[in-house]
Every structure is written in C-alpha cells, then in structure tokens.
Amino acid sequence: MSFRIEQADVVIVGARCAGTAAAVPLARAGLKVIVIDKAKFPADTMSTHVLVPNGVQELQFMGALDKILALNPAKSRYLTLHDDDGLEVVERFKPFSGIDYGICIPRDQQDVLLVEAARDAGADVRERTAMTEVVWRDGRAAGVHCKTSEGDYEIHAKLVIGADGRKSRVAAEVDSWTPYRASRNGRGFAFRYLDDPQGADAPSAFQIFRAHGNQVLVLPSCPAGRTLVVNMTDATKIKGIRADPEAGWQEMLDLDPVLNERVGGATNMSSVRSTDDLSAYYRRSTGPAWALAGDSGHFKDPVTGNGMRDALKFGRLLGEAAAATLDDPEQLDRALRAWEAARDADTISTYHWGNRESRPGPSSPLVREVLRTFAGNDAPNLSDTFNRARPIEAIITPRRMVKGLINALRAPGADRRAILREVVGELPAEIGARRHRLLDGFRSTRSAGTEREGWDVGTAPNPPSWRPAAVVSADAAAPAAAN
Ligand SMILES: Cc1cc2nc3c(=O)[nH]c(=O)nc-3n(C[C@H](O)[C@H](O)[C@H](O)COP(=O)(O)OP(=O)(O)OC[C@H]3O[C@@H](n4cnc5c(N)ncnc54)[C@H](O)[C@@H]3O)c2cc1C
Incomplete structure (x- = not known):
C-alpha cells in the first residue's frame, strides 16, 4: 500500500505547550514545520495550569502573551502559605523579563492561543490528525504516518519531535516508553472552578493552605473573578472523592477553617475533576533524528507548578537547537543530546522536590x-x-x-x-x-532516595494493527536502544 508523502523540515506530534513552543523558533528560522494534533482546538486537557512569572515569560517569547492577557485573567503577584500550625508566609514573586505576576488560564482557552502563535510564526498546524507510527530510514527517524478522517498520509522530515504528552505514542515508537527513572506520587488531585466569594476584594495571590496533611491551592483564574481550587490530597482518597465529589469537597473544607472562610459558600461551582495518575519520570528523550519534548520525555509532580513552564521553555530551546543544526545529521544528534542534558540539569532539583512534596501526610x-x-x-x-x-x-x-x-x-x-x-x-x-x-551524570539510573517504588505510567499504546508496506521498506530500521 502506498500513501501520499509530504516533505517537511520538521514534524511535531502534539500542539500544546511543548509542540507549539518548539514550532515557533523553527518556523521563525524559515523552516517548513508541520505540527499535528489529534485534538480539535479549543480542547481541554487534565491540568491545573498555573504559570508563575518564569513560565509566563515563555508565553511572551513565543508571541502568545498579548492574546492571553486579552482574555482578562487575574494576575497573581503574591504567593501565600497558611499552615494549620499558625505559620504564615507572604512573598511577592520575583519578576522575569519584567513580568511580576502569575496566571492560571484554563487549558481550552490557553492552548488554542498557543496554536495561533505557532501559526502566526509560520508553522502549519493540522488538527484532528493522529500520528500512528514513526517512519524510519537508515536507523534514523524520518517522518510519521498520519491518520485523518479523510485518509492516511505520511510526513517525511529531518527531525521528528514527540510533544504528545505522558501517554506518548512517539515514545513508544522510539522504544523509550519505559522511564529509566521514576517515582510514585502519594498525592492525587481533585479540583473545580468557582466564582470567587471575595469578588473584587480577592487577594492578588496564589494561596496555599496546609492542614492535616492536605494541601489546597486557591488560584485566581480566568476571567478575573473565577477561581480554581485544587485539593492535593492522599492519592488513596481519590476513589472516594470520585464516588461522592461533594462529600469530598466538604471534607476538604471541614479540615481547614481558614480555607473554609476563604472559599466556603462559593457559588457557580463546576464539577470536580480528579486524578491519581501522577507518577514522575524521566524517559530517554533523544536519539537519531528524534526528540521527546514536554511530558512525553519528563514529568514531575504538578505540586511544583512547573510542567507547562518546562514544556514551553525546553520546547523553545529544542526548536532553537534544531534550527541551527538541522542540515547536518551528526551535529543535529549532538545538539539533541546536549538539549536533553540541559533539560535534565535544569529540572532535576524540582523533580526531587516534587517527589518529596508528593508524600501524603x-x-x-x-x-x-x-x-x-x-x-x-x-x-x-x-x-x-x-x-x-x-x-x-x-x-x-x-x-x-x-x-x-x-x-x-x-x-x-x-x-x-x-x-x-x-x-x-x-x-x-x-x-x-x-x-x-x-555528580551522577547524564541519564543516571542511581536512585536518589526521594523516589518511591510503585510508579506506573500505564501500558504503551498498541502499535497500529497493520504496518503499511510503504513504510516498512528495505531501508526502514528499528530504533537504536542505546544509551
Ligand atoms: C492534574 C495535573 C495538574 C497539573 N497542573 C499543572 C500546573 O498547575 N502548572 C503546570 O505548569 N503544569 C501542570 N501540570 C503539568 C502540565 O499539564 C503538563 O506538563 C503540560 O501539559 C505538558 O505539555 P505538553 O505539550 O508536553 O503535553 P500535553 O499538554 O499533554 O499535550 C499533548 C498533545 O499531544 C496530542 N497527542 C497525543 N498523542 C497524539 C497522537 N498520537 N497524534 C497526534 N496528537 C497527539 C494530544 O492531543 C495533546 O494535545 C499538571 C498536570 C496534571 C496531570
């Protein structure tokens, strides 16, 4: 069977934080970049989506911030912590690139504007287009096979970027599904939106409330006046919360009178969403002409509020590194590996911090x-x-x-x-x-003592039931599993 083949410089699978951030510098460099996503935007995804100034600046770098601010989000300039032991911390955020506030934009509203920013930069973003497998040539990734309602086709490219999230099909296809280090998360997340009972008097702050082992975030959201409340509780409680969300909500309020005073009695509440699928990990994230950006390569406990920031920042840096080396395969592979090492060096502290913060109790x-x-x-x-x-x-x-x-x-x-x-x-x-x-070096597997057994990233997505003959040709080769 043969398929229509399109040629691009780079093909990116996934059009949210990491995928669009990588596409922007590549497209700005004049390269032909095709980004595919199986979703149709606007589309929601599981996330509590807080960005502190260090992350907001990434939206500015990619040219998305002006449109995001036009949504009229609350700007949070402070971080506060209240502990049931009487501890109070109030800090003003340090500015980055002149940005001294954090934002918390629901993903359906935010991500469609990331897609627009990638298109404005010149990338060709195709929605409702699912990648089913990676195409290989001479041991290098050489493109992807796409499925759409109008039929299948292939995009061939010098670089394949997987920015397709935690359940990454690209990771499975490049034989990197199983993390080389990981940690079970003891906490689960349960969250909902509500109208802020304090209205215009609500503090310009991301607030953390800690009581009896629960951590609750109160996050001014978008538009201003709408607030996201996130219950980071013992993961074993998530089942019960799903069975009776309102009882779970009341229990959270009952544990902490100060939190209750802040958001109890709120109106216009959305339904409660929850997850206990939050294992942290590192996957081998680069190889011959392929890279895994964002969650597809690395994930950490969302309590750190850094997942989108890292997907945006290291998406951007990946795009910049690839744009400079794309025409020389050896240079490209070296640049990809250096990018992965830089990502790890930058994220390791927060990964371990998240592992420790994700202990219940x-x-x-x-x-x-x-x-x-x-x-x-x-x-x-x-x-x-x-x-x-x-x-x-x-x-x-x-x-x-x-x-x-x-x-x-x-x-x-x-x-x-x-x-x-x-x-x-x-x-x-x-x-x-x-x-x-x-000290431990690149892709170290030596346990650091913060990591807990029992992590689970699920099973790799099944390979397509057939492998098209045009793809599995004489020059196709399996990915090298080398370190
Ligand atoms: C409960 C929870 C709370 C969180 N809270 C925060 C927070 O407060 N702050 C923060 O910074 N981070 C938070 N995170 C982390 C954050 O959501 C992620 O780090 C971020 O979304 C990663 O972006 P990404 O672009 O790598 O992947 P994703 O956002 O997962 O996007 C992947 C995209 O790939 C597409 N895709 C997947 N497979 C295919 C395929 N085969 N073909 C085509 N397209 C495909 C999907 O449709 C999707 O659009 C949270 C995560 C969770 C689970």
Missing part, C-alpha cells in the same frame, strides 16, 4: 520549622521554588535546615527523638538529590 515539625524560616521576611524563597530563580538546594540550604532543626528541637513539647529520627531518615534523600544534580 501532615508536615512534620522539622519541615514546618524549615518553612518558618521563610516567614516574616519579604525575600522570595518559597516563591522561588516555583519560579525556579535558584535550584531548590540553594533555597533550602544546609544552614536553613540546621536553623529549622534547632527551632524544632527547642519548641515546647517537642518530641526530640522523633525529630532526630526524621533527620536520619531524610539524610539519604537530601544527599541523593544533591548528588544526582551535581
């Missing part, structure tokens, strides 16, 4: 006292963990940990033995996360 006295060292000064510390102004290890420094430890031990009624046991228990993870970032 109440904050220990030690963690509380470390957090308390953030309180009472205006410096961005907690907000920098989201904004990625510095690696986590440069924020939660040994000095800060020792100070927290001394305060925890000195607190009236402190269970000193339990605190010291926790210190001993935490040390391997603390050292492991630092060692991973600084």
Whole structure:
C-alpha cells in the first residue's frame, strides 16, 4: 500500500505547550514545520495550569502573551502559605523579563492561543490528525504516518519531535516508553472552578493552605473573578472523592477553617475533576533524528507548578537547537543530546522536590520549622521554588535546615527523638538529590532516595494493527536502544 508523502523540515506530534513552543523558533528560522494534533482546538486537557512569572515569560517569547492577557485573567503577584500550625508566609514573586505576576488560564482557552502563535510564526498546524507510527530510514527517524478522517498520509522530515504528552505514542515508537527513572506520587488531585466569594476584594495571590496533611491551592483564574481550587490530597482518597465529589469537597473544607472562610459558600461551582495518575519520570528523550519534548520525555509532580513552564521553555530551546543544526545529521544528534542534558540539569532539583512534596501526610515539625524560616521576611524563597530563580538546594540550604532543626528541637513539647529520627531518615534523600544534580551524570539510573517504588505510567499504546508496506521498506530500521 502506498500513501501520499509530504516533505517537511520538521514534524511535531502534539500542539500544546511543548509542540507549539518548539514550532515557533523553527518556523521563525524559515523552516517548513508541520505540527499535528489529534485534538480539535479549543480542547481541554487534565491540568491545573498555573504559570508563575518564569513560565509566563515563555508565553511572551513565543508571541502568545498579548492574546492571553486579552482574555482578562487575574494576575497573581503574591504567593501565600497558611499552615494549620499558625505559620504564615507572604512573598511577592520575583519578576522575569519584567513580568511580576502569575496566571492560571484554563487549558481550552490557553492552548488554542498557543496554536495561533505557532501559526502566526509560520508553522502549519493540522488538527484532528493522529500520528500512528514513526517512519524510519537508515536507523534514523524520518517522518510519521498520519491518520485523518479523510485518509492516511505520511510526513517525511529531518527531525521528528514527540510533544504528545505522558501517554506518548512517539515514545513508544522510539522504544523509550519505559522511564529509566521514576517515582510514585502519594498525592492525587481533585479540583473545580468557582466564582470567587471575595469578588473584587480577592487577594492578588496564589494561596496555599496546609492542614492535616492536605494541601489546597486557591488560584485566581480566568476571567478575573473565577477561581480554581485544587485539593492535593492522599492519592488513596481519590476513589472516594470520585464516588461522592461533594462529600469530598466538604471534607476538604471541614479540615481547614481558614480555607473554609476563604472559599466556603462559593457559588457557580463546576464539577470536580480528579486524578491519581501522577507518577514522575524521566524517559530517554533523544536519539537519531528524534526528540521527546514536554511530558512525553519528563514529568514531575504538578505540586511544583512547573510542567507547562518546562514544556514551553525546553520546547523553545529544542526548536532553537534544531534550527541551527538541522542540515547536518551528526551535529543535529549532538545538539539533541546536549538539549536533553540541559533539560535534565535544569529540572532535576524540582523533580526531587516534587517527589518529596508528593508524600501524603501532615508536615512534620522539622519541615514546618524549615518553612518558618521563610516567614516574616519579604525575600522570595518559597516563591522561588516555583519560579525556579535558584535550584531548590540553594533555597533550602544546609544552614536553613540546621536553623529549622534547632527551632524544632527547642519548641515546647517537642518530641526530640522523633525529630532526630526524621533527620536520619531524610539524610539519604537530601544527599541523593544533591548528588544526582551535581555528580551522577547524564541519564543516571542511581536512585536518589526521594523516589518511591510503585510508579506506573500505564501500558504503551498498541502499535497500529497493520504496518503499511510503504513504510516498512528495505531501508526502514528499528530504533537504536542505546544509551
Ligand atoms: C492534574 C495535573 C495538574 C497539573 N497542573 C499543572 C500546573 O498547575 N502548572 C503546570 O505548569 N503544569 C501542570 N501540570 C503539568 C502540565 O499539564 C503538563 O506538563 C503540560 O501539559 C505538558 O505539555 P505538553 O505539550 O508536553 O503535553 P500535553 O499538554 O499533554 O499535550 C499533548 C498533545 O499531544 C496530542 N497527542 C497525543 N498523542 C497524539 C497522537 N498520537 N497524534 C497526534 N496528537 C497527539 C494530544 O492531543 C495533546 O494535545 C499538571 C498536570 C496534571 C496531570
């Protein structure tokens, strides 16, 4: 069987954060870029979609920010934390590229504007077009096979980018489905939109409420006045929340009177969405003429609020690196590998931080006292963990940990033995996360102690039931599984 074949410089599978961000610099460089997505936009996807200034600047770089701001979103300039132990932290976000606010735009509204930005830059974005397999030539990815309601065809290209999310078919096709390191998430997410009961008086802040092991985010959304409330609770509770969402919601409010005062009694509430499918991972993300951008290559606990930022930033950097090297296969492969190494170096701290934050259960006295060292000064510390102004290890420094430890031990009624046991228990993870970032090297599989057994990324999508003869030809070859 033969198919219509189209030629492009780069083909990208997936047209949300990573795919559009990669397409923009490639198209701006004058290259023929085709982006395909099986969705028809606007389309929603599972996400709580908070972007802090460091991420908002990526929207500006790709030319999408003006249209997004025209949607009239709330701009959140502060991050606040309230703990049921009386801890209060209020920090103003550090600006990036002059942007001093975060936003939280529902994905159906946001992603259609990312698609527009890619088209404005010159990319050819095709909706309702599903990629079913990667085409290979001489051991290199050479294109993709597409399925549409009007029939099948192929796009051949010098580079195939998978930006097709966590259940990436491209990852399966390049033999990279199984992560080389991963961690189970102890938390699940349950969230809904509502009209902010505080109306125009609502704080310009992303708010975190911690009580009895729950973490709840209150996120001013879009348009201003609409708010997203996210219950990050023990993953084992998600089943019960699905069975009775309103009871689960009430339980969340009952656990924390301060949260209840903030959003209890809200009206115009959407239905509750939830997930406990949140394992964090790294997949081998580059090979001969292919790359996995965004969630297809790497995912971390969404409590870090960094997934879209990383998909946008490293999508952009991938596009820039490929645009400069596309005509020389050796140079291209080297640039792809360097891009993957840079992504990992930039995300490792946050990956481990997310693994630790995704443990269910109440904050220990030690963690509380470390957090308390953030309180009472205006410096961005907690907000920098989201904004990625510095690696986590440069924020939660040994000095800060020792100070927290001394305060925890000195607190009236402190269970000193339990605190010291926790210190001993935490040390391997603390050292492991630092060692991973600084010493372990590219694609290290050495466990860092923050990672938990039992991770699950599901089963790889089935290969198509037939392999078209035009694709499996004499020059087609299986992907190299080399490290
Ligand atoms: C519960 C939850 C909450 C989150 N909250 C936040 C948050 O607050 N802040 C944040 O920054 N991040 C958050 N994230 C992470 C964030 O959603 C992701 O990191 C981000 O969406 C990754 O973007 P992406 O472009 O890589 O992939 P995706 O957004 O998953 O897009 C993949 C696209 O590929 C398309 N596709 C898939 N397969 C094919 C195929 N075979 N052919 C054609 N098209 C295909 C899909 O239709 C989709 O449009 C959250 C994630 C979850 C699960």
